[in-house]
Amino acid sequence: MPEKRLSGRVRAAGLCKWYHQSSRPPVHVLEDCSFDIEPGRLTVLMGISGCGKSTLACMLAGYLRPDSGTLTIDERPIEGAGPDRIMVFQETALWHWMTVLDNVLFGPLASSSMTKAEAEARAVALLSKFGLLDFKDKYPGQLSGGMKRRVELAQALINNPELMILDEPFRGLDIMTRELMQEYYLKLFEETHLTTLFITSDLEEAIFLADRVFVMSGTPAKIVKTVEVDLPHPRRFEVLISERYLAIKHDLMSALYGRDAEEVVLD
Numbered sequence: 269m270p271e272k273r274l275s276g277r278v279r280a281a282g283l284c285k286w287y288h289q290s291s292r293p294p295v296h297v298l299e300d301c302s303f304d305i306e307p308g309r310l311t312v313l314m315g316i317s318g319c320g321k322s323t324l325a326c327m328l329a330g331y332l333r334p335d336s337g338t339l340t341i342d343e344r345p346i347e348g349a350g351p352d353r354i355m356v357f358q359e360t361a362l363w364h365w366m367t368v369l370d371n372v373l374f375g376p377l378a379s380s381s382m383t384k385a386e387a388e389a390r391a392v393a394l395l396s397k398f399g400l401l402d403f404k405d406k407y408p409g410q411l412s413g414g415m416k417r418r419v420e421l422a423q424a425l426i427n428n429p430e431l432m433i434l435d436e437p438f439r440g441l442d443i444m445t446r447e448l449m450q451e452y453y454l455k456l457f458e459e460t461h462l463t464t465l466f467i468t469s470d471l472e473e474a475i476f477l478a479d480r481v482f483v484m485s486g487t488p489a490k491i492v493k494t495v496e497v498d499l500p501h502p503r504r505f506e507v508l509i510s511e512r513y514l515a516i517k518h519d520l521m522s523a524l525y526g527r528d529a530e531e532v533v534l535d
Contacts, residue, residue: 275307275342275352275430275463276305276307276308276341276342276352276430276431276462276463277304277305277306277307277341277342277343277463278303278304278305278328278339278340278341278431278463278465279304279305279338279339279340279343280301280302280303280304280337280338280339281302281337281338281339282300282301282302282336282337282338283298283300283301283302283324283327283334283336283337283338283339284298284299284300284301284334284335284336284337284488285297285298285320285323285327285332285334285335286335295487296487296488297320297323297487297488297489298320298323298324298334298487298488298489298490299488299489299490300337300490301324301337301484301489301490301491302337302490302491303482303491303494305431305463305465306463306480307463308461308462308463309461309463309464309479309480310454310457310464310466310477310478310479310480311464311465311466311478311479311480311481311482312465312466312467312468312473312474312477312478312480312481312482313325313465313466313467313468313481313482313484314467314468314469314471314474314481314482314483314484314520314524315469315483315484315485315486315489315524316469316486316524317469318487319484319485319486319487319489320484320487320488320489321435321467321469321484322435322467324484324489325355325433325435325465325467326355327339327346328341328346328353328355328431328433328465329349329353329354329355329433330346330347330348330349330350330353331349331355333347341353341430341431342430351379351381351427351428351429352429352430352431353429353430353431353433354424354425354427354429354431354432354433355433355434355435356420356421356424356432356433356434356435356437357435357437358435358436358437358439358440359440360408360416360420361420361423362408362416362419362420362423363408364407364408364409365407366407366408367404367405367406367407368395368400368403368404368405368406368407368408368411368419369388369391369392369395369404369405371408371419371423372391372394372395372419372422372423372426373387373388373391373426374423375423375426375427376390376426376427379427381427387426390426391422391426392404394422394425394426395419395422398418398419398421398422399418400415400418400419400422403415412445413440413441413442413445414441414445414448414449417437417438417441417449418449418452420437421453421456425462429462430463431463431464431465432462432463432464432465433464433465433467434453434464434465434466434467435467436467436468436469437449437466438450438473439468446473447505450473450476450477451504451505453466453477454476454477454503455502457477458501458502458503466478471517471520471521472508474520475497475499475508475513475516475517475520476503476505476507476508478497479496479497480494480495480496480497481494481495481497481520482494483495483520483523483524492523493523495516495519495520495523497516498512499512499513499516
């Protein structure tokens with residue numbers, strides 16, 4: 269197994285965030301939100317719909333600033349967007365008028381972080397790894413949902429980020445494609461140990477992917493519980509019927525809802 273990366277450690281302390289609206293009272297989204305994301309681990313963030321998960325993700329990416337509190341990556345303050353953090357959103361971020369290859373090349377060429385030859389070599393290697401090399405001259409409208417998601421992963425990884433932030437990236441996919449993408453990303457993580465924050469509202473997805481799960485409270489939100497997921501790697505869907513999986517699921521359900529339940533459906 270490859271050695272785990274030592275970069276991408278995130279520390280958050282006392283984060284607070286309000287949304288101020290001209291015609292409505294301000295909305296208190298986060299209050300005293302503190303956590304550590306360890307490098308080389310896949311951390312999942314869970315919470316009910318609307319609790320502030322995406323707000324927190326945008327803070328980590330540098331798109332939003334907290335009203336108070338501190339947020340660092342590898343002891344550097346996060347004060348804006350940067351190439352060390354890449355975020356993959358729920359909605360597709362591909363440019364429909366660009367080919368697959370041009371979409372993947374756009375980031376490093378726009379930032380001048382690589383020469384065109386270097387970027388093309390890395391893009392071709394990533395597309396080959398993701399089984400997309402034969403589609404490099406296709407346009408997003410010619411791809412399936414799962415293929416678009418793989419292109420977006422290549423689009424993110426070409427920038428060599430220290431932290432990958434995925435905000436419910438598989439939510440809009442059909443269940444079979446979603447499960448394939450979960451296996452696909454987990455295999456990629458097990459090969460690279462790229463520090464990852466994965467946001468989801470789906471219990472099975474959280475437990476299948478995570479090394480650790482953060483559970484957020486309702487608004488104003490903070491991290492109210494951390495659950496370690498010690499299921500073995502390499503991980504396959506068979507773990508979802510194990511006794512340990514059921515124990516972790518029970519622990520997470522209790523943290524999310526404050527009560528026991530046999531089945532949970534989240535928005």
